[in-house]
Amino acid sequence: MTTPLIEFRDVTKCFGNRTVLEGVNLKIYEGEITTIIGLSGAGKSVLLKHIIGLLKPDRGTIFFRGKPIAHMQKQEIKEFFSKMSYMFQGNALFDSLTVYENIALPLVETTNLKKDKIHRRVMARVKQTELTEAIHKYPSELSGGMQKRAALARALVTDPQIVLFDEPTTGQDPVRKNAILSMIAQYQKKFGFTAIMVSHEIPDVYFISNRVLALYDHKIVFQGTPEELEEFDHPFNDEVISSLESLQKELTGLYSRRQFKILNSAHLKRKRSAEQPYAIVVFTLVDMNFIIANLGSDLAYDALQRMCTYIDKHFGVIGGLSARFSTSEIVTMLPHSDLEEAQNILDDFIKDFEGEGIESFWNWIKANKWETIAEPVTFTIVAGVAEGTPVTKIENAIDLAKANQKEIWSAKVCRQGVNV
Amino acid sequence: MTASNGCSTGEKEEKQSLNILIFKTFSAVGRAVINWVDTLGSATIFLFLALWKTFRRRQLSKVINQIYYIGARSTGIIMLISLFTGMVLGLQSYNALTTFGAEGAVGTLVALSLIREMGPVLSAIMITARAGSAIAAEIGIQRISEQIDALHTMRIDPLRHIVSPRVAAAIISFPLLTTVFDLVGMVGGYISSVLLLGLNHGVYINSIQASVDLKDITDGLIKSVVFAVIVVTVCCYQGYFAHMRKDSHGAKAVGMATTSAVVISCVLILVSDYVVTSLLI
Numbered sequence: 274m275t276t277p278l279i280e281f282r283d284v285t286k287c288f289g290n291r292t293v294l295e296g297v298n299l300k301i302y303e304g305e306i307t308t309i310i311g312l313s314g315a316g317k318s319v320l321l322k323h324i325i326g327l328l329k330p331d332r333g334t335i336f337f338r339g340k341p342i343a344h345m346q347k348q349e350i351k352e353f354f355s356k357m358s359y360m361f362q363g364n365a366l367f368d369s370l371t372v373y374e375n376i377a378l379p380l381v382e383t384t385n386l387k388k389d390k391i392h393r394r395v396m397a398r399v400k401q402t403e404l405t406e407a408i409h410k411y412p413s414e415l416s417g418g419m420q421k422r423a424a425l426a427r428a429l430v431t432d433p434q435i436v437l438f439d440e441p442t443t444g445q446d447p448v449r450k451n452a453i454l455s456m457i458a459q460y461q462k463k464f465g466f467t468a469i470m471v472s473h474e475i476p477d478v479y480f481i482s483n484r485v486l487a488l489y490d491h492k493i494v495f496q497g498t499p500e501e502l503e504e505f506d507h508p509f510n511d512e513v514i515s516s517l518e519s520l521q522k523e524l525t526g527l528y529s530r531r532q533f534k535i536l537n538s539a540h541l542k543r544k545r546s547a548e549q550p551y552a553i554v555v556f557t558l559v560d561m562n563f564i565i566a567n568l569g570s571d572l573a574y575d576a577l578q579r580m581c582t583y584i585d586k587h588f589g590v591i592g593g594l595s596a597r598f599s600t601s602e603i604v605t606m607l608p609h610s611d612l613e614e615a616q617n618i619l620d621d622f623i624k625d626f627e628g629e630g631i632e633s634f635w636n637w638i639k640a641n642k643w644e645t646i647a648e649p650v651t652f653t654i655v656a657g658v659a660e661g662t663p664v665t666k667i668e669n670a671i672d673l674a675k676a677n678q679k680e681i682w683s684a685k686v687c688r689q690g691v692n693v
Numbered sequence: 694m695t696a697s698n699g700c701s702t703g704e705k706e707e708k709q710s711l712n713i714l715i716f717k718t719f720s721a722v723g724r725a726v727i728n729w730v731d732t733l734g735s736a737t738i739f740l741f742l743a744l745w746k747t748f749r750r751r752q753l754s755k756v757i758n759q760i761y762y763i764g765a766r767s768t769g770i771i772m773l774i775s776l777f778t779g780m781v782l783g784l785q786s787y788n789a790l791t792t793f794g795a796e797g798a799v800g801t802l803v804a805l806s807l808i809r810e811m812g813p814v815l816s817a818i819m820i821t822a823r824a825g826s827a828i829a830a831e832i833g834i835q836r837i838s839e840q841i842d843a844l845h846t847m848r849i850d851p852l853r854h855i856v857s858p859r860v861a862a863a864i865i866s867f868p869l870l871t872t873v874f875d876l877v878g879m880v881g882g883y884i885s886s887v888l889l890l891g892l893n894h895g896v897y898i899n900s901i902q903a904s905v906d907l908k909d910i911t912d913g914l915i916k917s918v919v920f921a922v923i924v925v926t927v928c929c930y931q932g933y934f935a936h937m938r939k940d941s942h943g944a945k946a947v948g949m950a951t952t953s954a955v956v957i958s959c960v961l962i963l964v965s966d967y968v969v970t971s972l973l974i
Contacts, residue, residue, distance in 0.1 A: 365843035
């Protein structure tokens, strides 16, 4: 069995009479994105600060690659912490330094890199976080979202192996929240670091997390994949997930995967016959990562948001339930339609989209600056239909719909204009 | 029997409450002393670590930057204060000494008062008010907004990055500002006694030349270095540990830390002035 990168065994932390963590046990594995979820004040940030060494446990042991940190040599501890980077909830930017100086600070102070090399690395992060126009500004002159991105750029500028994110998306608008989460996922894939994140963004955070840890009542009550958490039968799911989820339809206006499954099973229970079919339509915005890389996260998620709104508007009025199943994948269930009827509805949707949708796309194109596009970007939407029955698993119908996906619309955007 | 019992119970209670009062007084004094010794110890360690870390790499630019903030930007206010201090000294000493026909000693009195005492003490108090309070507030804000924690997570030693340059800059700036204070103060004395009251120019200058020794100047500068160490340690320490204050939290803690920094610095300047003077005389 793989040795966890970081392990907590019976870790307890008290502040005066207040117990924040009580016998916490957890495992974090290398190369994964692990998200810690829990209500505000549950002790998530305290837990994160134990990992980076800002706090020490009152009782219990923290292990790094199976070795207790308390038993490590000074040099080993130094090396361990030198691999980490931390993004603070309140950003912790130095208010007397400009954005550029803030991002460059860890490189200037802890490395022997030459000025021009530092400049190149800083500017690369500045570009990726879309802060080019703000580099000479002070943190107090920036919006909350820009400050967050500056903190993100500073956390990633040293190319760390372990990055701890303390609520990286707080105070961001829905598009930007998804953009930051996707940026974290993208960087994690690109650089292969281990990401440990505290977040409230359910279900958006599920799309990028490999593992989820649930902190409830001072303890870790769940460790596993986001899918396993959906099946987890515990008061945590009712109290925490439901309360957080109800706030999380901001980006797409769609249901979460968990809500979708609950509503789906409720619909199926109402069906008189076990053989009575329902239809599933799966929409995908193809090659989202390429779109993000060329247009930036903001525009990519703006496009996704528009697609979701349009799908919900069209299918919602005829009783369809739509949910975002992954970053760029929307699943719509038509509870009262069979395959043929669903195909007709989809055809109508395509016709509508070609009329109204394209016009709205044109307006969107005109409202944005496209002169900066490096290479042409193609927006392609594919859709597939499949039939399910109350006795079969919904996942099977979704897989079948994915297999049936065909291109329903495509538009190429370049500096000169758009080809639809 | 009952009466004697009642009497003895009353006496016992009185004795007990007296014991409690004595115990409480002693424990409060003991706690305060332990606290004081504890703070003194940690502030000393804080100072030595900061001094030690001054001689690391990449410190020179930060020290120069801090000399600008603590030293160069305090020059204006120091010159203004010293000018009027010198003028008042000239005025008072001229009036007092004329009564005895000893107005020839005005220059001596102005120069020695400034160089030995007023220069180091007043300039230290003025720098505390101008730069010391700013140091405590700035470091305090960095502490409560997690900027110091951020330095820890970036493996940048906060003592080296924040405190050491200020300590070095203060030790360099204080004697320089004291010298400026002394010189401008003597000019002030010249203005009031020679230009305004008509004392002979040569008498004023000659009395200064004749009475001021090198020892007077070095003693004054030693004092200013001692004050620099005290002021910068107190101000940095108060700001650095603003989050650990028991009487307040957050922004209020920064405010309290700044007030404490200024008050403690001023008191310690005057106390240490007596101690250093008695050692140097």
